[in-house]
Amino acid sequence: MTDNEHRLHLLEQMLRIRRFEERCAQLYQAEKIRGFLHLYIGEEAVATGVMEVLEPDDAIVATYREHGHALARGLDPGLIMAEMFGKVEGCSRGRGGSMHLFDASTRFYGGNAIVGGGLPLAVGLALADKLSHRPRVTAVFFGEGAVAEGEFHESMNLAALWDLPVLFCCENNLYAMGTALERSESQTQLTLKAASYEMPAWEVDGMDVEAVAEAARKAAESVRAGGGPHFLELRTYRFRAHSMFDPELYRARDEVEEWKHRDPIEQFRERLIGEGVLDDEAWGEIEDRVHEEVDRAVALADAGTWEPVESLTRFVYSEVAP
Amino acid sequence: MTDNEHRLHLLEQMLRIRRFEERCAQLYQAEKIRGFLHLYIGEEAVATGVMEVLEPDDAIVATYREHGHALARGLDPGLIMAEMFGKVEGCSRGRGGSMHLFDASTRFYGGNAIVGGGLPLAVGLALADKLSHRPRVTAVFFGEGAVAEGEFHESMNLAALWDLPVLFCCENNLYAMGTALERSESQTQLTLKAASYEMPAWEVDGMDVEAVAEAARKAAESVRAGGGPHFLELRTYRFRAHSMFDPELYRARDEVEEWKHRDPIEQFRERLIGEGVLDDEAWGEIEDRVHEEVDRAVALADAGTWEPVESLTRFVYSEVAP
Amino acid sequence: MSDVIAPPETITYREAIREAMSEAMRRDDRVFLMGEDVGRYGGCYAVSKGMLEEFGPERVRDTPLSESAFVGAGIGAALGGMRPIVEVMTVNFSLLALDQVVNTAAVYQHMSGGQFNVPVVIRMATGAGRQLAAQHSHSLEGWYAHVPGLRVLAPGTIEDARGMLAPALDDPDPVIIFEHVGLYNLQGELPEVDGSVDITTAQIRRVGQDISVVTYGGSLPKAIDAARELDELGISAEVLDLRVLRPLDKEAILRTVSSTHRVVIVDEGWKTGGISAEIAAIIAEEAVWELDAPIERVCTAEVPIPYARHMEQAALPQVPTIVAAARRLVGR
Amino acid sequence: MSDVIAPPETITYREAIREAMSEAMRRDDRVFLMGEDVGRYGGCYAVSKGMLEEFGPERVRDTPLSESAFVGAGIGAALGGMRPIVEVMTVNFSLLALDQVVNTAAVYQHMSGGQFNVPVVIRMATGAGRQLAAQHSHSLEGWYAHVPGLRVLAPGTIEDARGMLAPALDDPDPVIIFEHVGLYNLQGELPEVDGSVDITTAQIRRVGQDISVVTYGGSLPKAIDAARELDELGISAEVLDLRVLRPLDKEAILRTVSSTHRVVIVDEGWKTGGISAEIAAIIAEEAVWELDAPIERVCTAEVPIPYARHMEQAALPQVPTIVAAARRLVGR
Ligand SMILES: Cc1ncc(C[n+]2csc(CCOP(=O)(O)OP(=O)(O)O)c2C)c(N)n1
Numbered sequence A, B: 001m002t003d004n005e006h007r008l009h010l011l012e013q014m015l016r017i018r019r020f021e022e023r024c025a026q027l028y029q030a031e032k033i034r035g036f037l038h039l040y041i042g043e044e045a046v047a048t049g050v051m052e053v054l055e056p057d058d059a060i061v062a063t064y065r066e067h068g069h070a071l072a073r074g075l076d077p078g079l080i081m082a083e084m085f086g087k088v089e090g091c092s093r094g095r096g097g098s099m100h101l102f103d104a105s106t107r108f109y110g111g112n113a114i115v116g117g118g119l120p121l122a123v124g125l126a127l128a129d130k131l132s133h134r135p136r137v138t139a140v141f142f143g144e145g146a147v148a149e150g151e152f153h154e155s156m157n158l159a160a161l162w163d164l165p166v167l168f169c170c171e172n173n174l175y176a177m178g179t180a181l182e183r184s185e186s187q188t189q190l191t192l193k194a195a196s197y198e199m200p201a202w203e204v205d206g207m208d209v210e211a212v213a214e215a216a217r218k219a220a221e222s223v224r225a226g227g228g229p230h231f232l233e234l235r236t237y238r239f240r241a242h243s244m245f246d247p248e249l250y251r252a253r254d255e256v257e258e259w260k261h262r263d264p265i266e267q268f269r270e271r272l273i274g275e276g277v278l279d280d281e282a283w284g285e286i287e288d289r290v291h292e293e294v295d296r297a298v299a300l301a302d303a304g305t306w307e308p309v310e311s312l313t314r315f316v317y318s319e320v321a322p
Numbered sequence C, D: 001m002s003d004v005i006a007p008p009e010t011i012t013y014r015e016a017i018r019e020a021m022s023e024a025m026r027r028d029d030r031v032f033l034m035g036e037d038v039g040r041y042g043g044c045y046a047v048s049k050g051m052l053e054e055f056g057p058e059r060v061r062d063t064p065l066s067e068s069a070f071v072g073a074g075i076g077a078a079l080g081g082m083r084p085i086v087e088v089m090t091v092n093f094s095l096l097a098l099d100q101v102v103n104t105a106a107v108y109q110h111m112s113g114g115q116f117n118v119p120v121v122i123r124m125a126t127g128a129g130r131q132l133a134a135q136h137s138h139s140l141e142g143w144y145a146h147v148p149g150l151r152v153l154a155p156g157t158i159e160d161a162r163g164m165l166a167p168a169l170d171d172p173d174p175v176i177i178f179e180h181v182g183l184y185n186l187q188g189e190l191p192e193v194d195g196s197v198d199i200t201t202a203q204i205r206r207v208g209q210d211i212s213v214v215t216y217g218g219s220l221p222k223a224i225d226a227a228r229e230l231d232e233l234g235i236s237a238e239v240l241d242l243r244v245l246r247p248l249d250k251e252a253i254l255r256t257v258s259s260t261h262r263v264v265i266v267d268e269g270w271k272t273g274g275i276s277a278e279i280a281a282i283i284a285e286e287a288v289w290e291l292d293a294p295i296e297r298v299c300t301a302e303v304p305i306p307y308a309r310h311m312e313q314a315a316l317p318q319v320p321t322i323v324a325a326a327r328r329l330v331g332r
């Protein structure tokens, strides 16, 4: 890929997430998708930029707000959508839903819905790599709200103490449900937390996909080269409610509008147009391609089948005798 | 009290702890004391110095290594010893033993043996004071090992975020059981943890009772005046094994001997002699007084009685109907 | 003056809890509410919506995501003279705070020889049925009910949702209140305004002769529906609502067994080692000769709860499975 | 050559576990041990003493006091292809890591539709009897046994201490092993060197006709002593060692009930909602007509465990209380 092809690819990845999730919101209204649904709209540059620099055998650990990560990692949108429909063809057999997307083939370790719960897991995956002398990276995503959880601190310390190849990606979208960062942390400069573990840490404009990719590349390279864990604070914003149940009482409409001016897709699109890399026609093609893909995903999900109730107890334990 | 009387008092407090615990060790060998016994010998300056600056209605939350704190807070040595003997006259009716000394009258909230477990409690006690507009301080003691626990971080953040009157006293004796600080923390400068919560923090020579008292006074005054929580790292060393079961495989005899040259009692005694505040005779009187006191404590414990087995289920619930 | 009788006002389970909390806070300065998103967000399940406006951010206190610390802080504040209501968003997250509950709140009084009691109230949502999948659908009431030193309540009606809080706050010891997520929208008549209820006994919700259905919380409506269906089949089912999961009202359990001689226990917890087991054990110990049939338990299947609706429903106790169990025992 | 037969070598429960771990680590590079003070200190209960010297600090890995993170890291390492043995010093501290066990290890496979299994082994000490008071004397095996997705083992003999680890490590799913603190010094004959044992069934430790004593772990020696005393009274007691607390070997329980028709369950957990309740419930459901007497449970009193020896002993199951319960049921 040339540089510019690559940039267009980043744009398309972000748009894929955006359109996919817009459809999810509709499908939630239509009651095709149920349970909790957490949209990533507004934050697409983060997952897109980070995922870009990872290798196929790197590992990803994400949260309940992980559609973007799954798509950027290359999970089939149809299998993700089928999962959200609760169909057995889904990437978790319809058992996980929106919050629990899994895919062994891309080393996508969920979809973890206990805030902070994925962090120790990432430390362990990285420990396995270190003990096995495999030059892999484990990238773990979590919100700024998770920084208040004890597990975050235990995991940071363990990773730094043992020099483990973890890339900590803190998605600072300023809110944990309705709790603003300044009501959740006495010290809101999150890189100071990393410093207190002697872990290299950078603040990154999470609305700029190229800035994210660049920072992530530098960090991942260092991690892979044995430089120990790194911490990225990715400053972003969610444009939508926390979940489909959230009346958004806690933030001003204005603030949201303000941030929408920094829409990562719109910004990047304009940059590419300004630099002559993209024109309206090419943009139209991308839109069409993504649209079609989302249509196909929905069709696949719709055509999917229900897991037979008889198999409810399958996979509680492995299907081999101990 | 004049200044010098006060200094002699500090010396006597430390000696009281030392001699009391030396006796405890013997009584453990004699099987009068059972369970876990964690000695504070070597660290006396810390509890003595901090406790000195607290008011009667301040609160104290300590760990399983809390004989020194209880004595310095003014609990009756006889009731402490009776507790360790398992007698009903003990300060916890013989139900707590060495690890769980309690005393409502001096607001001594244990004796908490889950590492880190006392920290949230201290935050809550301080919250009650803040909500009730009482200018009190809650001093919480914990080892440097507890810094790795998530609860430590959650508690630090909560206290700082809510500006609560907590005095965090980290007793850094360099080991958590057999785990040296550098094998437990990636960043061993503990005040940086406090900084990451925007909490004022000082390193203090925990082998110098006057240095401790001075730092604690400054910190407690600020806390009481509404300056929010403060963090003291008190650098000290335990001269004895972690508990009576510890064969001390993890540290060199030399290291222990090195530290013993900085014995807080010996150092302070020499200083006072050097300054003409103390002479051999006065020292002898102190020794005698303390010795007698410990004898009386043992006698009281020995004379104590056993809680009747029938009252086993008392105090599981309060003795009033809801 | 009007001679039209106003229709009895209705209220939801959610509103009943909110009213109980607001009333307690109006009456007693020592009471405050603390938890994740109880304030500005209005509560994850909107239970505390509007309370921030009335009581302000000191008394309706949003916490960071720090379950262990804020539950522990609630315990500490109780020791410090307050009467905190700590909301843990759901029982699923309460595992992170379990140490504080088990090793501090529950033991403090006994371990200190009676010196310190802990008058904290901890509320949490529990249960499945909303397609929230494996990590958000636990029913772990049985674990809490295992711990000496705690009182554990499970309001299954509007009246209990409204009336259990006041006595819980009056209780000098730690009280855990489980609110089933499936009940928040339950609607019913407004109980008496000062409707404080007893928090020591189980209650018969429906009298019957042929079989006893012993249950609580989110399964109570299912048990009552099942009893109705059984009625149509000519089987008269008594429904016992445990209400208080610790200390259990043993006498009430033994009474209903001695009256019907057949028992189905319905519990949304997993069967193995759940609270259903304790009920069965009590009967096996103290009323085994009263039984005219073996005990049956209708519980959640021994699986993590799946997301897909049909799978989730298949995992949970349901009216038809309760009815079927009862029919097996009665033999028709 | 000598014709003197060497006395059978003896070994402690503690050494048996150490040998099992060392052997596993020699055989399989993927196996490593991780936990607080397992290395330089030699293990809180000296179980891993000397292993650091043989295997080095990478494979005998001291952890900071971070139960949640290192248990979670063990789970992650298992997902990453290793075979970790995680030592949580005691069950008391395991509450801090319970979220990782319940919400990650236990659900991962089911929730991912079968994609990810978690071959981790988590060992911990459990139980009371050493005057360690309320916070250090829990017996919470029953909680773990409640959770689908886990296998829970409780070696009560030297052979099981030696032999359960290898199959646990071979198990593709998470296994929790409870080692009772009162057993570490138990001494006995060295079992076969490759003594891998079955980890799916309960075992009769003593055959008897009049009554069954169902137990496990630290209570097993007490049950056997009680059986001996009962023998002298002319009561022949069968002792069933559950060994595997999840999944329970139901058949073995039902078999012994059907053979003796009288059951005492002995469990160091608190009675209410403990594992003893599940055993009773299984019988009440599936073998109630086999009973010639009500079930009795001999469990720990419903109190936080006190420090004073006489009080602690009064709180725990004891040989005389087991004997008394058995005599009540047999009627002599
Ligand atoms: C331990 C735990 N506590 C509470 C929740 C409920 N909850 C789900 S998401 C969330 C907010 C998390 O905020 P943040 O980490 O910033 O991530 P974001 O949602 O903003 O991406 C909360 C409180 C949970 N899932 N887990």
Ligand SMILES: Cc1ncc(C[n+]2csc(CCOP(=O)(O)OP(=O)(O)O)c2C)c(N)n1
Binding pocket: B065, B113, B114, B115, B116, B142, B143, B144, B145, B146, B147, B171, B173, B175, B176, B177, B242, D036, D065, D067, D089, D093, D096
């Ligand atoms: C949560 C928890 N984990 C483990 C233990 C066992 N333990 C008791 S003391 C201790 C070391 C604590 O070290 P530190 O905090 O430095 O205090 P010190 O003993 O040095 O005073 C450990 C690991 C415990 N009591 N609680």
Ligand SMILES: [Mg+2]
Binding pocket: A143, A144, A145, A171, A172, A173, A174, A175, A176, A177
């Ligand atoms: Mg956020």
Ligand SMILES: [Mg+2]
Binding pocket: B143, B144, B145, B171, B172, B173, B174, B175, B176, B177
């Ligand atoms: Mg220490």
